[in-house]
Amino acid sequence: MTTQTATKTRTVARLVRGLPTSDGAGVRLNRVIGTQALPDVDPFLMLDEFRSDDPNSYIAGFPEHPHRGFETITYMLAGRMRHKDTRGNEGLLGPGAVQWMTTARGLQHSEMPEQQDGLMQGFQLWLNLPAKEKMLDPVYKDIPAATIPVIAGAGHTIKLIAGGQSGITGPIASPTTKPYIADVVLQPGAEVTLDIPDSHAGFAYVYDGAADIAGTHVEKTQAAVLAGEGTLTLTAQAAEARVLVVAGAPIKEPIVRHGPFVMNTVAEIHEAIRDYQRGLFD
Template sequence: MTKQVQAVSVRKSRGVERLVGGQFMMDGAGVKINRVLTGPLQRRLDPYLMLDAFGSDKAGDYIAGFPEHPHRGFETITYMLNGRMRHRDSGGNEGLITNGGVQWMTAGRGVVHSEMPEQNEGLMEGFQLWLNLPAKDKMSDPWYRDIPSEELPSFALENGASVQVIAGETHGVTGAVVREGTQPLYLDIELPAGESFDLPLPAGHNAFVYVYRGEVVVEGKGVPQARMAILDNAPDADGVRIKATEGSKFLVIAGRPLGEPIAQYGPFVMNTQEELYQAVEDFRAGKFAA
């Protein structure tokens, strides 16, 4: 059930540092994606490592899926707007993600999983976000949670704004998942034309907006559909004010930077090269969750 809450006001909004269009590529066994948050942005958007946007009604763009592959050292958050995807992993977890649902997986010390479509026609659309783990948690036990759309906390404002709170806390509503170390905030917001949404953000937290329907304006800067706006870290700003120029839907994602070294080799993200070598050896030796 969607909760009705009072709007809050931001005194000084962050601005747009830059717009990012992403890189179109193939991943998995041949899935067409737009990699919006790429490797060169990992430092700037710490603790986030990657954001992929996918969306097509052509089966050939997604039907091959993501067969078994390993991960270590971070968390994956898959948010499905439309479609059906089956998750299985080496920890014995299995789940079907459907319209509006989320799957949150902590790879920790290592897990092998697959994500395969359970449809051969129609629209498949959504996002996968990679969230780094603090060094002290990189070798933690793997963890998995399926969150159907009806279990996602949500709220609405009098101006017609509606917000799904996937992670974190805002406007007195706590999301489906909370993390102490990285303090992720992950919101899906729908905003009517001409209306604004004020969102408080902690100083020093990195944040970005990704528009997937319509167009919004942040501090005079237009953010069109299929663009990510990296928000600046202006020291006098206490949040962000977003105005919809037309009926729009967008993600707002923020988090506390870890400030730790990032060493990545494909699906392994650690802090040092030595830890990466060990991850590869452990995977080859079959030491990931079983």
């Protein structure tokens, strides 16, 4: 007689709606993670969604500013954004492209829109670094849209930015947190099951349409914070749904934040401020 092991599946711990705010030189955005309602989902510190067809709400962009202690992932859906940093890196992100920057011990950079009108849409995600990696050298990677794998199934597509799915691996990896990041498009009524590693914590953000996530109804601009282990099932309702699914291995270390600096102790934050004031950021 054989014993069958039940398949583990994820559940939804809570729903959170993004908070309209502004950042940079007045760019209007929707902050999903990094608010009082949801300060973080370890190892993720922030998720901002920007979407506007009014140039006045984004054209001033994000002029030069510093970072230390984490990674930024910028994923463009529409429009163009030019990145420059103090290590000499420069790139122009177009629709579907990703920029992955490990700020580590520190640098300064700018992100500026390069158009006068039309839709600007995308996401920026902050991924924490463990203490042992916070003071390493910064790393910058541009990932063109054409190099990001898209997995097509019955009524759905999975654009795999990071992690593994169906034997395919996304182009970006971070050694400790091992993120899984997927942009999922579901046709009306379609369903898909995602292979998220058991050790990972994360969330699913619905940015178009509505979807059932692990059996819970989630509306546009809501994030479902995930619980448990195993696979995650997404099901679209009467219209097409688009869902950004994000998960990673929790770091489980203290988090001390001060604007663009994220460290483990208050003393390290003070050191970051002094280093920036002394011009020590590349």
